[in-house]
Amino acid sequence: MDSxxxxxxxxxxxxxxxxxxxxxxxxxxxxxxxxxxxxxxxxIKTLKENGYEHTWGNVTVRLAKANGFCFGVESAVQMAxxxxxxxxxxxxxxTNEIIHNPTVNKRLEEMNVQNIPLDQGKKQFEVVNxxxxxxxxxxxxxxxxMLTLSEKNVQIVDTTxxxxxxxxxxxxxxxxxxxxxxxxxxxxxxxxVATASNAGKYVIVKNMxxxxxxxxxxGFDPDSDLIKVEKLLExxxxxxxxxxxxxxxxxxxxxxxxxxxxxxxAMNKLVEQDLDLILVIGGWNSSNTSHLQEIAEKSGIPSYWxxxxxxxxxxxxxxxxxxxxxxxxxxxxxxxxxxxxxxTSGASTPDKVVEEALVKxxxxxxxxxxxAK
Ligand code: SF4
Numbered sequence: 600m601d602s603x604x605x606x607x608x609x610x611x612x613x614x615x616x617x618x619x620x621x622x623x624x625x626x627x628x629x630x631x632x633x634x635x636x637x638x639x640x641x642x643i644k645t646l647k648e649n650g651y652e653h654t655w656g657n658v659t660v661r662l663a664k665a666n667g668f669c670f671g672v673e674s675a676v677q678m679a680x681x682x683x684x685x686x687x688x689x690x691x692x693x694t695n696e697i698i699h700n701p702t703v704n705k706r707l708e709e710m711n712v713q714n715i716p717l718d719q720g721k722k723q724f725e726v727v728n729x730x731x732x733x734x735x736x737x738x739x740x741x742x743x744x745m746l747t748l749s750e751k752n753v754q755i756v757d758t759t760x761x762x763x764x765x766x767x768x769x770x771x772x773x774x775x776x777x778x779x780x781x782x783x784x785x786x787x788x789x790x791x792v793a794t795a796s797n798a799g800k801y802v803i804v805k806n807m808x809x810x811x812x813x814x815x816x817x818g819f820d821p822d823s824d825l826i827k828v829e830k831l832l833e834x835x836x837x838x839x840x841x842x843x844x845x846x847x848x849x850x851x852x853x854x855x856x857x858x859x860x861x862x863x864x865a866m867n868k869l870v871e872q873d874l875d876l877i878l879v880i881g882g883w884n885s886s887n888t889s890h891l892q893e894i895a896e897k898s899g900i901p902s903y904w905x906x907x908x909x910x911x912x913x914x915x916x917x918x919x920x921x922x923x924x925x926x927x928x929x930x931x932x933x934x935x936x937x938x939x940x941x942x943t944s945g946a947s948t949p950d951k952v953v954e955e956a957l958v959k960x961x962x963x964x965x966x967x968x969x970x971a972k
């Protein structure tokens with residue numbers, strides 16, 4: 600796309616078109632009731648009512664004080680459900696999974712909300728016909744995708760989180776000031792693609808999992824070392840343009856939203872406690888969940904990142920991911936006797952998914968007690 604293209608102006612006009620909806624269709628209460636039924640949990644409720652700690656049998660659970668669905672995710676899922684209610688029979692598409700959670704995504708599939716198919720990594724927009732409904736996910740869509748859709752006579756339901764739009768507007772400002780945006784993220788992640796599509800000149804600095812290790816020196820960790828690179832860049836710019844002019848040449852801003860920050864802060868507090876192990880629950884492609892796992896790993900407490908209860912069992916066994924995405928298995932992950940476990944969940948994880956995982960743990964520990972008798 601031409602770097603002079605005014606993405607913000609385009610988005611403004613796009614959002615004013617008659618087939619664009621960002622506010623829902625007036626079924627909010629009914630849908631929230633349904634979501635309450637499908638996604639909330641009595642176990643999480645009990646934990647919250649008891650100061651985030653409760654004991655079931657020989658398992659004490661300590662829940663991170665900020666966890667689970669953020670407002671952006673909740674409202675995106677609600678809008679998708681509302682759209683199905685509003686257009687019960689029409690073809691309905693998603694440009695990407697609505698949020699990074701397999702349980703919710705499966706539920707939408709059951710409602711016949713389909714992802715636009717991919718062919719060799721390219722989205723096949725040809726399948727979308729006039730009159731169809733297209734939902735843009737919580738983390739937004741890339742500008743070129745919106746351009747393609749604007750040329751088709753389709754109903755758009757835009758569930759992009761307002762905090763994501765805030766980030767887009769910032770990189771858009773960089774473009775006007777002829778700044779180059781350095782984006783730290785996985786370039787194949789849809790959030791990064793969407794953000795970059797709003798930038799002018801940009802560099803995406805990838806994550807370790809994406810073969811970044813081939814291009815860097817041994818032991819380089821982008822998560823911590825990039826801060827040093829950023830500081831070096833700032834210093835170099837200061838030397839070149841003078842300290843007094845630095846603001847015209849270097850801007851740094853954090854794209855972490857409050858909800859993500861709160862979950863990380865709560866995790867930092869949780870790991871200070873005396874725990875036998877930690878369960879981090881969230882989609883395996885969820886970036887914010889990977890950071891929760893990272894905090895747990897740094898603490899040295901055994902920590903297991905799972906995306907659903909199906910990763911537990913059969914028996915006392917778990918299949919989980921590490922912070923950079925390696926998949927591992929462990930036998931006898933639950934120690935014998937009374938245990939205390941820490942629990943958290945990413946911003947796109949329904950409480951129900953956490954409950955299902957906990958129920959599996961309770962069942963395993965109950966079996967252990969029965970066998971000991
Ligand atoms: S994690 Fe933050 S940016 Fe993402 S949907 Fe939630 S509130 Fe919005």
